[in-house]
Amino acid sequence: MKKISTIYRPFICQIVPKMLSFCTIMAAFALIKLEPGKAFTITNSQSLLLGRQSTNQVMVKKPPKPPDSGTPGGHRTPAITRPEASCPEMEKPLTALFANNGNDLTISQYPTFWFYIPYAPEKISSMEFLLLDARERKTIYHTQVKLTNQPGIIKITIPSESKYALEVDQLYRWRFHLDCKPDTTDDPDLVVNGWVRRVPSSSEVEMGYDEIANLAELHFANPENQDLSKDWANLLESLGFTGLEQEQFVESELITLQN
Known part of the structure; x- marks a missing residue:
């Protein structure tokens, strides 16, 4: 080599x-x-x-990462009561029945919202519901609410008109106001509020507005059905609501206001 x-x-x-x-x-x-x-x-x-x-x-x-598709937090019971508010405190307060878990979604163009009203009609001066855009600059739907007989659970369904329809992938803010006596201030006595986002109908929505609404409709249409009553009680418990499972559905009158 x-x-x-x-x-x-x-x-x-x-x-x-x-x-x-x-x-x-x-x-x-x-x-x-x-x-x-x-x-x-x-x-x-x-x-x-x-x-x-x-x-x-x-x-x-x-x-x-893709944009966040959830929802911000809201208030299922009044967060603050004004010192001059005329509504007495109740053992079971004004309550909005929704999950408030960051995924308050719906597949419906015209969703239904459920509320527990603890006051008798004669104790209430006014109630109103507002559906707003995410920035709270545009009112999509505004209605006055009147109880017809007694305290209980009411529902508010967005009317099936195109001008009120929720758009897919859009976030909306809603507010429910209650006054017990008329006063000169613009601030309501009690306020609950939350958010809703409409998602495509193919989406899997867990514990959204639709699941609550569907079971509530079945339960209140069949109050003697023990299985539905148990399912309703379990749903309320899973949402953190106690003492509302025995509350009845009560009729209310909605008077739509011009935007």
């Missing part, structure tokens, strides 16, 4: 380590498992193959 000429030794000594280094780098990257659209990291063992020990990770940014 011929010896390598001393003339070429310096050149070979320079080029061979570089080739080995390049091969080592390629081998290290071959160990990295890549999946489309996901970040990858270089671990310590792979870093050793690259000729250095490092605790840092090399990251490729993931695609941005």
Whole structure:
């Protein structure tokens, strides 16, 4: 075997380590498992193959997350009572029956909202319901509400007219106001409020407005059905409402106001 000429030794000594280094780098990257659209990291063992020990990770940014499709928090019972408010405190307060869990969704263009009213009609000066856009600059629907006989659970369904229809993937704000005596201020005595987002009909909505409304309709249409009564009680318990399972559905009159 011929010896390598001393003339070429310096050149070979320079080029061979570089080739080995390049091969080592390629081998290290071959160990990295890549999946489309996901970040990858270089671990310590792979870093050793690259000729250095490092605790840092090399990251490729993931695609941005899609916009939040949930809902902000609301108030199922009045958060603040004005000092001059005329409504007496009740053991079971004014209550909006919705989950308030960040996923208050509906697939309906014209959803139904449910409320427990603890006061007799003669104790109430006025009640009103408003459906607003997300910025609360535009009123979509505004109605006065009147009890016809006694305290209990009422429902408010958005009228089936195109001008009131909720649009898919849009967020809306709703408010329910109750005054016990007329006064000169613009602030209502009691307020509950929340949010609703309409989603495509193919969406799976867990504990949204529709599930509550569907079971409420069945229960109040068949009050003697023990299975439905049990389901209704279980639903209220899961939502954190206690003491409302025995409350009856009561009729109310809705008087739509011009926007």
